[in-house]
Amino acid sequence: MSAATSRTSRGANATARTTWGVGMGAGRRRGGGSTRRPGRTVGARWTREGDGVDHGRAGARLEVVRASAANADAEVDAEALLREIFADAEVDAEWYGVDEDEDVEISGIANDINALLSGDLFVCPVGGEAGASLAREAVAAGAVAIVASERVEGVADVPCAVVANVDEALADIARVFYGDPSTALTAIALTGAVGKTTTSYLVKSVFEAADIKMGLVGSNGNYVRVDFEEDDLKLTTQGGVWESDEEDTTRDRTSTAPGWLAPYRGKYEFEELGADALQFQQLTAGIADNGANAAVMEVSAEQVRRKATRGMNFDIVALTSFEGARKNYNGADSEYSSFVADVFKVLENAETQRGVINIDEEDADLCREYASGVPVVTYSTQIGNTAADVYPARVDFSLFETAISLSTPAGNVEVVLGLVGEHMIGPICCATAIGLAAEISLDVIAAGLEACEVIPGRMELVDMGQDFSVLVDNANTPEGIERVIQSVRAANCRRVITVIGCEGDMGDERGERAVIGKVAHDMSDVLFITNDSPKTEDPYKILDDICGGFRNEIYENDKIKDEALFPFLKDMYEVHENAQYECMRLQNLVRRYVMVDRFHAIRAAIGMAERDDVVLILGRGSKDYFVVGREKHWFDDVVEARDALQKIGAIQDSGVDTHNLPWQSLAARATNPGAGNLLG
Incomplete structure (x- = not known):
């Protein structure tokens, strides 16, 4: 598939056209005129030089036919x-x-x-x-x-x-x-309930392996690759290149500190609810203006409902999965799949557009109907499902990577990725299908998949050489938590140690906290209930709500029901100081811990892990801040986990037992079982 990289001036007489091939002929929509830089440079006058570019490699074709030289050199009025x-x-x-x-x-x-x-x-x-x-x-x-x-x-x-x-x-x-910017590059839409972010990073890596500069718009932020030798540029919501306007005071810190709220300054912020119609155009223009040839964009059902994708001319539309979609979305289950399917309505040109559909989805009928006029590449996550174009022939999971043998119309290929969990199969297959739809060769697709070493906040592996796995993920719904834990169980882990919290100010969704607690309790061997952004709520009340999902079951546990003389499912500092050790002892017996300070909870969970365990730090993913009251404060689960791994090994080597709470000096415990609390 090809991607255009130029746009003509508004009102120019040039017959600018771009052609690109996808194996079914050629022809491309005419690009509109650019009017101004999306980076909010008001009043600027600017030009872009035209050039013929061949970015093809191993089957990936990018053919660009620019405007005439006279018009390519013309200045474009910013107004x-x-x-x-x-x-x-x-x-x-x-x-x-x-x-x-x-x-x-x-x-x-x-x-x-x-x-x-x-x-x-x-x-x-x-x-x-x-x-x-x-x-x-x-x-x-x-x-x-x-x-x-x-x-x-x-x-x-x-x-x-x-x-x-x-x-x-x-x-x-x-x-x-903004000059109809989605016609100036290969625009890829990813839609569905889950898997969009992971798939977007894999797609970006595949295209970049084909030497195609790529932009990304999604729930982890907005980025564009300008130079293969440099990091991605971050984009503002309005499509301009982001630069910090104040000092990042935590840049050189390796962690926060117990009970300490670090200032959140100089950090990259973006619209977490997803782009609206204006922002999609601005971001697409920003990606094109920075020299990218393609863009991959997450599109949610809510964005479709808000008409955010109206005016976007997508070249490839791909369905990830409906799994975990909210029930009764606006009153009807079918309405969710209907909104998602609407993205496929743009697929009208059989020569230049493609659909990619997950045939495992029973609710994908509308997607198939709307994509019926263009070639479609199908995929399945089911091993050996020959009804799909792309499917796994074999999958091997471990606590640190996934090895998958893929069957495709272009042949079979084996890839090993540093992505953990059974639910990574879908994004891997989807990204492969998108690469094939773009006529990228299978060997380049495989190289791109393997080059994607980390997806921020999506089962992100924190690896410091330890013999157990630490994964950070954004799962924060009952369905998401269940899916993640089931996924790591497939890797034959010894124990699942889960750290989970809930945000404050949830309104009508407060009742979901108990459901989250119940799911995490039922599926985890060890569970830490802790804090997330409490906002204006009492954080202790939030912990209490989560524990409400399994509290009675714990208190009726035969192990402790005759010993538990007080409600011990609380942060140890909520009980009288004379009862704190007993509180921890009882929590040790049931392996259910309550800690208001997430700093401590992450370190306690990692300190408790042993060979072949999995520590899941859930709910926040790549988010790097807490909200307390109405103020943002720096806190990054990956940073905290890395710091814990760097330090806890040395603490254990010094003779401290971290496998129960409170942490104790082995020497002190030999003489006084209640001595040596080193955690708080």
Whole structure:
């Protein structure tokens, strides 16, 4: 498959076209015109030189036909006329504050008052008085025009366009303003309930193995590869290159400290709810402007519901899995799969587009229907499922890697990846199918898969040479926790030691805490209930809610029911100091621990691990902050786990027993069983 890398100036007379092959002929949509850098450089005038590029390698073809030299060298005005944009986007509007023969120049688009710059068009994200208030605030901040669902009072000095559907209008005008950027590269959409992030990193690695510079938009952030010899650039939500505007005060720290909240400054932040329609266009333009030839993007059902992908011209759309999808999504199970399937509606051109579908999914009928007009590559996670194009012939799991033999139409290949767990099969097969859909050769696909050594926060292995596995994952729902634990059980681990917490301010979802506690209790050999971002809630109350899922079962345990004279499923510092040792003794007996400080919980879990155990640190994944009250503080599970592994071995070598709580000096315990608490 090929990917275009140029865009022409708005209104240029050049007949810019890009061609690319996918084995079914050639032909490509015409790219629109770029208007400005997405990195919010208002008023800039800029050019991009045209060149013919052949990035093909081992079957991967990237053929680019640029605009004529005269137009390739033309400067592109950073401003655009609003009425022209509406006309090009075919958006109907009622205009107020501007005559029919008048127009207004805009230099950007914003739908977030915090991202607005002077000269921008402001699109009201809500209606009513709340939207009117935002519109007036935007005008005061420099907005030169407003788009809203109804006429806004108090903004007579600037043009106001009233549209029937703000979400659709935003998507359409953003596509035109940013030059239809998804036509300037190979755009890949990953949709489904689970597996999108893991698959996106694998796809990126596969394309880069084919010497294709790649952008990524997803739940771990937004990135673009500009130089194969350098790290990825981080992108802001608006598509500009991110640079810290303040000092990172924790950059050189190897961990936090007990009970200490480190300041969260100078860190990379992004929109964790996923891109909206404007941000998809901005990010795609940012990826293309930085020289990438392709982009892989996570697309959730919620984003589809919000019309975030309207205006995106995806070349490959892939379905990961519906497993673990929320039940009763907006009142009906079928509605979730319907939203996901909608992404496949863009697949209309059999010469230039491809679908990739997981045939294990019974609810994928709509995806198949919408993709029926284009070639589809299918895959399955079931060993030996010859009904699929791509499937595993054999899989071997260990606590540190996964070896998989893949059967494909291009032949068979064996790969070994440093990714742990049975549920990695799906993303590996999906990424392979996407690579084949892009006509990347199988040997390059295999090299790309094996080159993907880590996926941040997705079963991320923290390996310091220990003889047990430590994995950090973002699983934070009952379904996700169950899936992860089942997955590591397939690797024949000795014990599963789980660390889990729940965020505060969950509202109506507070009841899920007990369900999470119950699932983790039922499936773990050793369990640590600890803190996550408590926000404005009492962290001890959150722990109590989680323990509510299994508390009665523990207290009725034959091992301890005659000994437990007080409620001991609490943080040891919540009980009287005279009862703290007994609290720990009882928790040791049932291997269920409660610790409000996640710093301690991670270290206690790792200290307890022995050969062939798995320590699962769940719920936060790649998130590197805590929220306490309304303030962010630095805390990174991977950093804390690495620090624990570096230090606990030396602590154990010094004669400290870390396999029970509290940690004790072996020498001190020989004379006084209650002495030597070294953990707190």
